[in-house]
Amino acid sequence: MKTKKLIFRKIIVITFFIFISTLFLKNVIAVEPDEILKNEKQEMRARIISKNIRCMVCQNQSIDDSNAPLARDLRLLIRDQIKDGKKDYEIYNFLTDRYGDFILLKPPLKLSTLALWFLPFLFFIIGIFVVFKYSKK
Amino acid sequence: MTSYLGNFLLWLSLFFAISQFFISRKSNEQNKKFISISVYGLLISSVSSFFLLMYAYVVSDFSLVNVFQNSHTTKPLLYKISGVWGNHEGSMLLWILVLTIFNYFIFNLNNKNNYFFISKCLETQALITIGFILFTALTSNPFERTIFNQQDGLGFNPILQDPALAIHPPLLYVGYVGFSAAFSIGVAALKLSEDKKIPWHLYMKPFVMAAWSFLSIGIALGSIWAYYELGWGGWWFWDPVENASFMPWLLGTALLHSLIMVEKRMLLQNWVLLLSILAFLLSIIGTFLVRSGILTSVHTFALDPARGIYILVFAAILGSYSLYLFGTKSKKFVNSNYFAFFSKEGSILINNILMVVVCLTVFLGTIYPLLIEALTSNKISVGEPYYNSTAVPIILPAILIMGIGPILSWKKDDKLKTFKKILPVVVLSALTTIFIFLIYKSYSLIGIAGVFLGLWIIFNNIMILIKKLKNYSIGMVVAHLGIGLMILGITGSTVWQEEKIIKMKINDNIRVNKFNLVFNKISEVEGPNYVAIRGNFLVYDNKKNLITELNPENRFYPVTNNFTTEASIYTNLLGDLYSVLGEGNINSGWVLRIYYNPLVVWIWIGAFTIFLGGVVSLRNNLTKLKSLY
Structure with missing residues (x-):
């Protein structure tokens, strides 16, 4: 009985995914020609920013790499803001205000990320210390 | 029927593993026959259960849930076979298979003198095997039966249908599981710490060498798959799944090199034992991260926690058991041999430390988002930019030291003499770097550093070959050359990648680097289990000679x-021309994304060279081991 239920559940889940995928999976690639700004400098800035912004519906992909519709929306939004003369940090702030720190692929330096940024440095110092201590023998 | 037989074989292998555990605990000569029965029984039952599942895939036996969910009658034979390990349950069966094969190899090491030691290794190896068989049987049984008769399977993700990915998991698992043997040997050495005569490091080294080589090539194949199949133009994304295999590799690299130190000078034995324990624990934790679903979110883990919790508890048991043993026994392995900073062992120690620091950093980056999500209401992402500014800068000095380490002598080297030795290499590397940059006229600090370091490694090793420096190992030279080539490839493809994204109509052309692409035609094609739209682009060089055709689909x-x-x-x-076809239609044209990725192929060549070097060293290790018998 139990396995029967399990299979039933699995089938439902799979059908659901197939259904969802037909809704979302249109065959497109990331940055599309119609998005690209005419001003090369501005486009460069947009590309750099997009490489640091996470695609919220993907796994570990930047919006620059992602073909999800939401990523495209964000790419267009970033380009619009650049055209409006916004500075890079203003755009980052705008995005984190809306989506939180989760959207940044490079986590900001905060109290909660202190360990993340300083521990590697600390490990390095400890490592060097160990080598020196050991080599005195 | 298949289901019953499969389950029977699975439980049979559990029975043999348990009997091996208990018999090897009380090892004496009379028991030898029973240990041998258990080892062979375990090997045969796990091999049969694995091939039974493979058979079920080949004949599309949909009475198994696993086959039904992951296979389809129209799938090409190669992908039916690789489908066995292309899913969670089947891959655990593969894991068990490799475990029992290594178990058999350990058993084969036994002779009259080391029988006691080997049986201690087999005890731990049996414990690990029991853990994984129970995990498979209880939470991930590939032999679960379907209730209804199924007409056809649900297929499996076409993105996984790729030759590189088909052989990627088996190679990776040989790597992960190879560390289990090093773990068992390390634990046995700690248990028998009183007996100084056991050359445990000679037993451990071939396993570490095999594990490390296969892990290297396994990771490389994963990258090759990502590069060819994902269509993003990149080959490494610092994805948690990639990190899970990269961390044991880093510790494996450290372990491998410090084993040389034990062999030559009996230094740092306790450090090696610790590394052998940690390398395997990290392999298990990597499996936990990948298999539990915790990586996407702490909350997805909560949805189906059984698997994750099992692996975590198992890792905790093995970890506390082995680390406790290490804590109490490792003092016996301390020796006070003379140790100088400026020597071969000095350079190995520094690079060991750097590898461990990189490993800790990658570990931190991988689990930090999970910690933040679990402990606060916040969520953060740790992506490529983080690793580029933390892990990569630590790797750079390691590469610098790696060039000169093999040239230094043991115990103590003369600074002036060494300087004279490396001076030609420094000059040659610098001149070549300058020469390259004068030709290509594309300056970038990272580019210069990368090219210099790559050449530095290559020239140093060529010098070792030419001058026939004292007792170098050919495997080491080959593997290090591979690293040098790989650095050149990595630098080229990351620093000088060019990209064009445009909409093209038939007969339009576009220039990328020194190539000119002409959109020739677009057509519909039919594959064995797919339909496709295929663009055809003619590629011309500067002299308008047709070089090749690109057919992105x-x-x-x-x-x-x-x-x-x-x-x-x-x-x-020199470089790859990489094309991806996007959306479009006849009227407005088709989107095309083209990359020029310089030197990418050298990453793969480098990886295969590293693997080759590992295999050569493995042969040497085995010869050395045979001389004991």
Whole structure:
């Protein structure tokens, strides 16, 4: 009985995914020609920013790499803001205000990320210390 | 029927593993026959259960849930076979298979003198095997039966249908599981710490060498798959799944090199034992991260926690058991041999430390988002930019030291003499770097550093070969050359990648680097289990000679209702022309994304060279081991 239920559940889940995928999976690639700004400098800035912004519906992909519709929306939004003369940090702030720190692929330096940024440095110092201590023998 | 037989074989292998555990605990000569029965029984039952599942895939036996969910009658034979390990349950069966094969290898090491030691190794190896068989049988049984008769399977993700990915998991698992043997040997050495005569490091080294070589090539194949199949133009994304294999590799690298130190000078034995324990624990934790679903979110883990919790508890048991043993016994392995900073062992120690620091950093980056999500209401992402500014800068000095380490002598080296030795290499590397940059006129600090370091490694090793420096190992030279080539490839493809994204109509052309692409035609093609739209682009060089044709595809797999993009890549030694076809129609044109990735192929050549070097060293290790018998 139990396995029967399990299979039933699995089938439902799979059908659901197939259904969802037909809704979302249109065959497109990331940055599309119609998005690209005419001003090369501005486009460069947009590309750099997009490489640091996470695609919220993907796994570990930047919006620059992602073909999800939401990523495209964000790419267009970033380009619009650049055209409006916004500075890079203003755009980052705008995005984190809306989506939180989760959207940044490079986590900001905060109290909660202190360990993340300083521990590697600390490990390095400890490592060097160990080598020196050991080599005195 | 298949289900019953499979379950029977699975439980039979559990029975043999348990009997091996208990018999090897009380090892004496009379028991030898029973240990041998258990080892062979375990090997035969796990091999049969694995091939039974493979058979079920080949004949599309949909009475198994696992086959039903992951296979389809229209799938090409190769992918039916690789489908066995292309899913969670089957891959655990593969894990068990490799475990029992290594178990058999350990058993084969026994002779009259070391019988006691080997049986201690087999005890731990049996414990690990029991853990994984129970995990498979209880939470991930590949032999679960379907209730209804199924007409056809649900297929499996077409993006996974790729030759590189088909052999990627087995190689990776040989790597992960190879560390289990090092773990068992390390634990046995700690248990028998009173007996100084056991050359445990000679037993451990071939296993570490094999594990490390296969892990290297396994990771490389994963990268090759990502590069060819994902169509993003990149090959490494610092994805948690990639990190899970990279961390044991880093510790494995450290372990491998410090084993040389034990062999030559009996230094740092306790450090090696610790590394052998940690390398395998990290392999298990990597499996936990990948298999539990915790990586996407702490909350997805909560949805189906059984698997994750099991692995975590198992890792905790093995970890506390082995680390406790290490804590109490490792003092016996301390020796006070003379140790100088400026020597071969000094350079090995520094690089050991750097590898461990990089490993800790990668570990931190991988689990930090989970910690933040679990402890606060916040969520953060740790992506490529983080690793580029933390892990990568630590790797750079390691590469610098790696060039000169093999040239230094043991115990103590003369600074002036060494300087004279490396001076030609420094000059040669610097001149070549300058020469390259004068030709290409594309300056970048990272580019210069990368090219210099790559050449530094290559020239140093060539010098070792030419001058026939004292007792170098050919395997080491080959593997290090591979690293040098790989650095050149990595630098080239990351620093000088060019990209063009445009909409093209038939007969339009576009210039990328020194190539000119002409959109020739677009057509519909039909594959074995997909339909596709295929663009055809003619590629001309500067002199308008036709070099090649690129045929990027958009595929649709009706069975799983998937769209995939199939990149078309022209590879040569200088660089890859990488094309991906996007959306479009006849009237407005088709979107095309083209990359020029310089030197990418050298990453793969480098990886295979590293593997080759590992295999050569493995042969040497085995010869050395045979001389004990």
